[in-house]
């Protein structure tokens with residue numbers, strides 16, 4: 017814990033993404049948008065300064081084709097989100113995830129501790 021407090025904000029954010037995306041890749045069995053193999057953790061609303069960046073709803077397992085080659089396969093992603101959460105709720109979530117957000121150091125440390133634990137315990 018002490019060591020994390022010495023790190024820069026930039027380092028903490030990178031580290032938080034590493035443990036968070038590992039958690040997502042472990043959680044999901046199939047690519048959210050095509051049902052293929054999970055190789056990445058892919059965002060619905062993209063952007064590392066957006067409120068959805070570390071959201072368990074906004075990030076789902078994806079294959080490399082959908083996440084990288086199709087830039088998230090957004091059309092399909094949106095359809096799947098609407099199917100999973102309902103059209104209205106999905107629209108609200110999109111608005112929420114699209115807000116600008118800056119994580120504080122302590123929030124990033126919390127994320128790291130939370131998801132690193134989940135990962136280590138299994």
Ligand SMILES: [Zn+2]
Pocket residue numbers: 047048049050051052053078079080081082083
């Ligand atoms: Zn896919």
